Amino acid sequence: MENDLKYPVGQTLKKMLHYVTTADKKIYLYFIIFTITGGMYPLFSVLLPKYLLNEITKAGGDASGILRIVLIFLILMAVFGFTRTFIREVTIPRIIYLRLSYLGKTMDKLVSIDYKYMEDASFFEDNSRALDSTNSDDNGVEGVYTKLFDAGPIAFTSLGLILFIGKLNIWILLGLLLNVAAGIWVKRSAYKYSYKRKQDVAHADRRMKYYYNTTHDFGFGKDIRLYRFQDRINKNYSQEIKGFVKIQRSIKNREYFLGMFEILAFLISNALTYAILVYKTVNGMSIADFSMYIIAVTTLTVMLGTLADQFSYILNEGQYVYDYFNFIDTDLGDKAYKEKTQNAEKLKKGETLEIVFDNVSFCYPGTDKYIFKNLNFTIHKGEKLAIVGINGAGKSTLVKLMTGLFAATEGEIRINGIPVSEFNKKELYAMFSAVFQEINVLAYTIKENIACSSLVMDEKRVIKALEKAGLKEKLKTLPKGIDQTMLKVIEEDGVEFSGGESQKLAIARALYKDASMVIMDEPTAALDALAEAEIYESFSDLVSGKTAVYISHRLASTKFCDRIAFFDGDGLREYGSHEELMEAQGAYYNMFMVQGKYYNEEVAVSE
């Protein structure tokens, strides 16, 4: 990503305004009313002293005249002031809504982009400012909208005063404009520098947030306490903040030196203004006019200063909004995820799948270590394949490849003859009921955790899936049944499942989905022996004739599978039925014998 602060400002603002047109046109009407009322309001303060002074100093002026002027001005100021404030109060929630709908788009994008980005920390660092631009109410999208809205009346007042003062003396005006230009230049230069360092800031920020998040993440609570991670967290965190503060200090130093120029321009402009006004008064300008111009110049100085701040802010934060639009518009696999392709229609609904790995090689993006090289094998229709092997051999990676979460670096994976890459991701994901090693329970109700998609929910099937997965008894203990919220993150009475129960829930989720192919990656690691035996015995029933892959370190599981693929550090080492591999007396045989030995010893001890 570019580090220079250069982007099409006009195009970015145009896109933002176009969004207002489609999402909430009324904001334009509020803007016009706000600009007129808010723009007129300060002009009354400029004019009032002149009228008062004229009334006081005029021959024959009386108290009633003064009172009349004060009353008229007060009524006008009240009407304009109240309207201005009311309109702003009404508009801000609408701007918040705009920002939140941008945020909704960010979320929609993040859940649709290619999975490979989810395992890539640099992706989130590169896009952190684009993502942050919809995250907070005081910068990014909402900040720019609010500043654009607020700039209306200030520009209105400034324009009025510029014409007014310009008519009196062009040099005063030029001095003021110099002051403003210097302010904009300084802010822009300072911001350019901080934008240049954005990657360093994002990197440091991400690391600091990580330490912060670990301290209140349920999942870390036990390990932190039992393994005294506190000291490690504190030590690492203080190192991170030192780095972070160093970056911030260099940014602030730059701002400080640039700020000197701003002060210099302010002094020159003020000296010029006073010199000209005093000179004019000495040469016949009335005191009332002198006071009016002084107030006009002071007001315009403040207005232009504010306008310059807002202009710089819009320019600067606009960069992040531009990054946001870029992020949303760049196809990160999400377009293909949503677009319809014809390929899934070539497969009949519920058709049994055959998966072919044809000379597949793979290394994770950004790495050069091959997890597989020239891998060739077939998972036949209706076959139950057990995948076993040593830790880190690539068993879970294999699942990520066949489900399309990652693309093969070389070679081709085909489903019923069609290359995986030719399926739309949504269609592809719909083909698999998978239970992964790491179980993710969401803080939704049980039924939402099982049925997942919000479009259709068959409660009877939810209950059936839970019962099949062995959660019948557990369900009876829950007062709200399948409407019970899970976890305590959102609801205080949320239910926390044990590791094994969560695993059963994941199995129920896969059963409910009833996809064409079943993939289970260590689905019984957290189950007790009885629950595991139940899953083994009912596995055929669970997969009911579908093609299935069962990954496990427990070799007993291989007995109910038709074929076994044994992986080691070099890829697929052995392939065949249990009997064939036992006869071959290779790596699978050895592993099986080692496990069997301990199992037999255990049985002997318990007897």
Ligand SMILES: Nc1ncnc2c1ncn2[C@@H]1O[C@H](COP(=O)(O)OP(=O)(O)OP(=O)(O)O)[C@@H](O)[C@H]1O
């Ligand atoms: N996102 C990733 N980026 C880079 N390397 C990865 C990534 N995910 C996994 N790996 C590496 O790929 C290799 C295979 O990992 P994988 O999880 O597929 O092994 P596995 O056979 O399932 O292991 P286990 O039996 O321990 O579950 C490992 O060396 C792992 O470190």
